[in-house]
Amino acid sequence: MAGQENFLGCISWLLHVLGTSAEKVKAEDGLEDRLRLQKAAFLLKHLGVAPFTLFNFNLYVRGPYSPDLAECYYHLEAETAPVEVKLDREKEELLNWFLSHDSKWLEIASSIISLKRTYRKIDEDEVYSILKMSKPWVDQQKFAGIYRELENRRLI
Secondary structure, three states, rough: OOOHHHHHHHHHHHHHHOOOOOHHHHOOHHHHHHHHHHHHHHHHOOOOOOOOHHHHOEEEEEEEHHHHHHHHHHHHOOOOOOOOOOOOHHHHHHHHHHHOOOHHHHEEEEEEEEHHHHOOOOOOHHHHHHHHHHHHOOOOOHHHHHHHHHHHHOOO
């Protein structure tokens, strides 16, 4: 089905953007690649970029996670041709900026975005309190710095 091939091709494109492959993502030691893929797809959904808007994400141990996205990349064939997702300059810059950070940062940032999307009227202190329950290793200073970055980029 052409639509499905294009859809999987968009995931293949995102893997290419991340500098990884379907094989690496599916590998037993591919957790880091899977985490970065999940967070990148979450950001693209947050920015309203199709087809990533079709995925549902739930807060999970390492931040927002989509079981449907996982199912797609576990069934992605190595020869699936990338289908470029057209991003305007602002979205492309946001994606590149977002992905320039390490996995811990991505986990915290995407969790903050998810909480702010779910609870629109929640303030910064409440977000930190909720986040701290699942990520006790996140200190206030690190959280506040990431929160400011997300505000400055108008992601929250």
